[in-house]
Amino acid sequence: MAQKIKLSTIADALGVSTATVSLALRDSPLVADSTRERIKEHARAIGYIYNRRAASLRTSRSGIVGVVVHDIMNPFFAEILKAIESELDRSRQTFLLSNHYDQLEKQRNFIDTLLQLGADGVIMSPAIGTPREDIQMLEENGLPAVLVARSVEGAGVPVFRGDDSYGIGLATNHLISLGHRRIAMIGGTDQTSTGRHRYQGYVLAMEKAGLHVQPDWRIPGPRTKQAGFEVSGQFLALPDKPTAAVCWNDLVAIGLMNGIARAGLVPGVDVSVTGYDDLEEAAIATPALTTVWNGQSDVGRRAARALLDRLNGVAVKVSQELIKPELHVRQSTGKPVERK
Amino acid sequence: MAQKIKLSTIADALGVSTATVSLALRDSPLVADSTRERIKEHARAIGYIYNRRAASLRTSRSGIVGVVVHDIMNPFFAEILKAIESELDRSRQTFLLSNHYDQLEKQRNFIDTLLQLGADGVIMSPAIGTPREDIQMLEENGLPAVLVARSVEGAGVPVFRGDDSYGIGLATNHLISLGHRRIAMIGGTDQTSTGRHRYQGYVLAMEKAGLHVQPDWRIPGPRTKQAGFEVSGQFLALPDKPTAAVCWNDLVAIGLMNGIARAGLVPGVDVSVTGYDDLEEAAIATPALTTVWNGQSDVGRRAARALLDRLNGVAVKVSQELIKPELHVRQSTGKPVERK
Numbered sequence: 001m002a003q004k005i006k007l008s009t010i011a012d013a014l015g016v017s018t019a020t021v022s023l024a025l026r027d028s029p030l031v032a033d034s035t036r037e038r039i040k041e042h043a044r045a046i047g048y049i050y051n052r053r054a055a056s057l058r059t060s061r062s063g064i065v066g067v068v069v070h071d072i073m074n075p076f077f078a079e080i081l082k083a084i085e086s087e088l089d090r091s092r093q094t095f096l097l098s099n100h101y102d103q104l105e106k107q108r109n110f111i112d113t114l115l116q117l118g119a120d121g122v123i124m125s126p127a128i129g130t131p132r133e134d135i136q137m138l139e140e141n142g143l144p145a146v147l148v149a150r151s152v153e154g155a156g157v158p159v160f161r162g163d164d165s166y167g168i169g170l171a172t173n174h175l176i177s178l179g180h181r182r183i184a185m186i187g188g189t190d191q192t193s194t195g196r197h198r199y200q201g202y203v204l205a206m207e208k209a210g211l212h213v214q215p216d217w218r219i220p221g222p223r224t225k226q227a228g229f230e231v232s233g234q235f236l237a238l239p240d241k242p243t244a245a246v247c248w249n250d251l252v253a254i255g256l257m258n259g260i261a262r263a264g265l266v267p268g269v270d271v272s273v274t275g276y277d278d279l280e281e282a283a284i285a286t287p288a289l290t291t292v293w294n295g296q297s298d299v300g301r302r303a304a305r306a307l308l309d310r311l312n313g314v315a316v317k318v319s320q321e322l323i324k325p326e327l328h329v330r331q332s333t334g335k336p337v338e339r340k
Numbered sequence: 341m342a343q344k345i346k347l348s349t350i351a352d353a354l355g356v357s358t359a360t361v362s363l364a365l366r367d368s369p370l371v372a373d374s375t376r377e378r379i380k381e382h383a384r385a386i387g388y389i390y391n392r393r394a395a396s397l398r399t400s401r402s403g404i405v406g407v408v409v410h411d412i413m414n415p416f417f418a419e420i421l422k423a424i425e426s427e428l429d430r431s432r433q434t435f436l437l438s439n440h441y442d443q444l445e446k447q448r449n450f451i452d453t454l455l456q457l458g459a460d461g462v463i464m465s466p467a468i469g470t471p472r473e474d475i476q477m478l479e480e481n482g483l484p485a486v487l488v489a490r491s492v493e494g495a496g497v498p499v500f501r502g503d504d505s506y507g508i509g510l511a512t513n514h515l516i517s518l519g520h521r522r523i524a525m526i527g528g529t530d531q532t533s534t535g536r537h538r539y540q541g542y543v544l545a546m547e548k549a550g551l552h553v554q555p556d557w558r559i560p561g562p563r564t565k566q567a568g569f570e571v572s573g574q575f576l577a578l579p580d581k582p583t584a585a586v587c588w589n590d591l592v593a594i595g596l597m598n599g600i601a602r603a604g605l606v607p608g609v610d611v612s613v614t615g616y617d618d619l620e621e622a623a624i625a626t627p628a629l630t631t632v633w634n635g636q637s638d639v640g641r642r643a644a645r646a647l648l649d650r651l652n653g654v655a656v657k658v659s660q661e662l663i664k665p666e667l668h669v670r671q672s673t674g675k676p677v678e679r680k
Contacts, residue, residue, distance in 0.1 A: 017364075017371040020357045031357040064453065072437070073422070078413040085439070089446075094453045097412070097437035099425070106429075113404065113434045117457055229624040261626045284569040286601045286626060 010043055065307065066114040068098045068107055069125040069149075074223075075279045076249060076296060077125065080148055083300025084123060091308055093120065102128045115141055121307045125149040128191045132156075144310045148303045151193050151320060159320045160303040162294040164194050165201035167325030171246050171274040171292050172205035174327055180244040180272060180336045181211055186235060186256060187222035187248030195220075195248075198276070202246055217242055228252035232259020236271075236339075243272065243336035250275035250282045250291055257285065257332065265339075272333040287331035295323035350383055401651065406454040408438045408447055409465040409489075414563075415619045416589060416636060417465065420488055423640025424463060431648055433460065442468045455481055461647045465489040468531045472496075484650045488643045491533050491660060499660045500643040502634040504534050505541035507665030511586050511614040511632050512545035514667055520584040520612060520676045521551055526575060526596060527562035527588030535560075535588075538616070542586055557582055568592035572599020576611075576679075583612065583676035590615035590622045590631055597625065597672065605679075612673040627671035635663035 007018040014021075016035065024031045024039035031039075065088055069077040081097070088095050096119070100107035107127045111134075114122055121144040126135070135155035138145045147159040175183050185202045188195040199218070206213045216239055222228050228251060235245060235256065247253035253275035257267035267273050268287035275282055275291035282289040302323075306316045347358040347365075354361075356375065364371045364379035371379075405428055409417040421437070428435050436459070440447035447467045451474075454462055461484040466475070475495035478485045487499040515523050525542045528535040539558070546553045556579055562568050568591060575585060575596065587593035593615035597607035607613050608627035615622055615631035622629040642663075646656045 011372075015372065015375075016356070017360045017375065019359045019363050019371070023357060023359050030359050032351075032355065035355070035357065072412050073415060073418040075413060082413070094449060095438060096453075098435060109434060113436075226620055226624060255624060258624045258626050262624075280566055284566060284595060284598045286598050 010039060010046070013046075014039060014042055061120050061311065062118045063092065063094055064096060064114070064117055064119040065093045066096050066098070066110065066119050066122040067124070068100050068110050068122065070102055070127070071099050072097060073099075074251070075281070076251075076277045076294070077149070079277075079279065079296035080125075080300040080303075083297040084148075084304045087301055087304035087308070093308075100127045104129055104134075108134070111138065111143075115143060119143060120311050121145065123148060123303050123307055126152050128189075144307065146303045146307045146310070148299050149194065156318055158303070158306045158316055158318055160299045160306070161194070161320070161322065162299065162325050163322040164197035164325075165204065166322075167276065167292045167294060168198040168201035168246065169205040170325060170327040171276065171290075172202050173209075174290065174329065175244045175246065175272060175274065175333060176205070176209045176211070178244075178272065178333060178335055182214075182217070182240055182242040182244075183211070184217040184219065184235060184238060184242040184245045185248075186219045186231060186245050187228065187252040189220060189223070198248065214240065222252045222255070223248060225251045225255035225258075228255025229259045229262075230255075232256050232263065236260070236263055236265075241339050243338070244333070245271065245273050247273060247275050250277045250279045250285075250289060253289055253291065253332070254281065254285050257287070257289075261286075268332040268334055270337050270339060272336070274333060278328050282328070283330065285332070290330045290333040291328055293326045293328055295325065298323045350379060350386070353386075354379060354382055401460050402458045403432065403434055404436060404454070404457055404459040405433045405647065406436050406438070406450065406459050406462040407464070408440050408450050408462065410442055410467070411439050412437060413439075414591070415621070416591075416617045416634070417489070419617075419619065419636035420465075420640040420643075423637040424488075424644045427641055427644035427648070433648075440467045444469055444474075448474070451478065451483075455483060459483060460651050461485065463488060463643050463647055466492050468529075484647065486643045486647045486650070488639050489534065496658055498643075498646045498656055498658055500639045500646070501534070501660070501662065502639065502665050503662040504537035504665075505544065506662075507616065507632040507634060508538040508541035508586065509545040510665060510667040511616065511630075512542050513549075514630065514669065515584045515586065515612060515614065515673060516545070516549045516551070518584075518612065518673060518675055522554075522557070522580055522582040522584070522676075523551070524557040524559065524575060524578060524582040524585045525588075526559045526571060526585050527568065527592040529560060529563070538588065554580065562592045562595070563588060565591045565595035565598075568595025569599045569602075570595075572596050572603065576600070576603055576605070581679050583678070584673070585611065585613050587613060587615050590617045590619045590625075590629060593629055593631065593672070594621065594625050597627070597629075601626075608672040608674055610677050610679060612676070614673060618668050622668070623670065625672070630670045630673040631668055633666045633668055635665065638663045 007021045011018040011021045024036040098110040123146050125148050132154045145157045149161050151159045260267045275289045278291045278293035282291045309316050347361045351358040351361045364376040438450040463486050472494045485497045489501050491499045600607045615629045618631045618633035622631045649656050
């Protein structure tokens with residue numbers, strides 16, 4: 001077995017710092033050309049190239065991948081992150097996380113940090129209002145990006161997300177097939193691509209079935225359990241009393257069901273409710289939630305693989321990859337019941 | 341206004357890399373003594389000290405703080421993290437997160453990354469089995485640490501956590517005062533300090549009230565909603581049918597209540613259930629959950645402040661700060677009901 005050669009051996013021999021040696025071996029522009037050449041020559045001469053660490057350094061990789069999403073407290077993102085993490089782990093990439101809470105400035109600060117650290121790449125669910133230039137800047141600075149869950153028009157990087165319009169159509173059609181005619185849509189925002197696609201999918205399914213889409217029946221906003229709980233009174237008081245609610249996600253649906261139960265009605269019997277995402281929790285909710293599986297683990301795994309492919313110089317299709325959602329029918333939906 | 345002097349100006353003048361200059365100005369041991377002195381002397385000579393960036397460098401700060409916990413998917417940690425994040429934001433520190441999933445190797449990898457990045461400090465909920473030497477090593481390498489939620493015996497760094505023994509005592513005593521005599525304890529593990537303290541607090545409260553602690557009534561393990569749901573059958577089949585369950589945390593309690601409801605019983609009426617943490621979700625659960633507020637936001641805020649104090653050279657007490665929990669009584673607990 002070859003003896004292990006340390007960076008400090010080279011550094012001591014040449015009278016430079018180990019940091020300089022490390023940077024030089026990674027072809028960093030921070031090191032003067034002449035110094036870099038001197039270091040690389042010496043490294044080759046003493047056989048440093050056979051060292052495993054040097055081999056990894058030759059690829060100019062720092063081993064760091066950044067991941068930034070709206071809010072990792074949201075289990076939807078957490079499930080995507082688990083899949084990303086497990087892929088990156090296998091490639092021994094270190095995984096640095098941050099929330100942007102849909103604040104462009106926070107997203108930019110994190111990205112600045114990644115650039116300063118010489119990170120290898122970034123996986124992001126872009127903040128609301130992210131201009132395509134922000135993504136293009138990453139690429140220009142040698143920080144390859146892959147998007148998950150949300151797209152940015154014209155950014156020219158791979159995007160992995162569920163087919164939101166199709167998915168919400170599955171939920172809406174399921175309610176229609178049970179006999180529901182007055183169906184509300186609760187939660188989400190038109191400021192994200194996801195929000196627009198889900199609302200369009202709901203409208204499309206209603207219109208296809210010849211049903212009237214009442215503007216009042218759209219309660220935009222809620223994205224959390226708490227918010228779903230809080231609008232339950234507003235939902236129950238809607239004009240013409242919708243018999244069912246298509247919810248933005250499972251969190252809103254579970255919150256809404258809790259609110260409906262608190263009002264003395266039985267969700268799944270008196271009012272039908274659908275979720276979106278099929279979080280682990282959906283199956284154990286009371287009642288078990290009918291929802292749309294949104295392929296979080298697929299999104300995460302495929303996004304991580306695409307990034308790793310890019311880092312390894314494998315060509316990656318720069319396009320949207322739509323994961324096809326599936327309807328999972330459980331006890332929160334049933335035939336329509338007219339409330340008094 | 342003084343002209344801005346760049347690191348590269350010094351680097352070019354001395355024929356070293358900007359990285360070496362940056363490290364030297366931060367007194368990094370990675371740079372040879374003679375080089376460091378040469379760089380610092382030159383920097384002083386050309387007035388670099390008046391540069392704002394240099395001023396920040398003089399404090400040896402990278403602006404990066406690492407945070408590593410068991411699993412950020414757990415809302416308990418997420419609530420601590422929110423508080424940490426908001427404190428660090430105000431001090432313009434960048435916040436890098438990682439999960440260790442109680443794997444020492446993952447924790448060590450993240451810490452290696454932080455050391456390589458020259459991070460300013462780390463806030464951690466240490467993985468099960470973290471030896472005190474791992475924490476001491478951080479300090480020796482100039483990476484100040486603050487612990488949250490869990491302690492490591494003899495580590496000699498500040499720890500912020502709730503008083504678990506006292507807190508679980510509040511829940512147990514509440515059930516005893518309602519008339520319960522057969523009280524089970526569901527979830528948690530003796531492998532963590534938190535787990536041991538909570539179990540001890542439960543035993544202590546039972547014994548103080550002259551009640552028998554039946555070993556069978558302890559179902560260790562569950563820490564998630566899913567796991568709480570899965571042991572509900574085992575709980576309902578326990579010998580002598582306990583009339584109440586003190587749960588490890590709110591997630592286990594909510595999962596258990598869902599399981600109890602699935603079995604056709606009414607949680608809060610047929611069986612009393614207490615949680616721990618008072619997550620946002622506890623108040624909107626069905627039924628609303630009686631639980632122990634565990635001061636997550638206090639823990640996070642005080643830990644972040646302690647770390648910032650350490651970074652600013654303010655002395656910080658190296659001891660355990662126990663946040664005093666409070667009981668929040670809601671609808672999941674009532675008088676005991678004998679099941680057939």
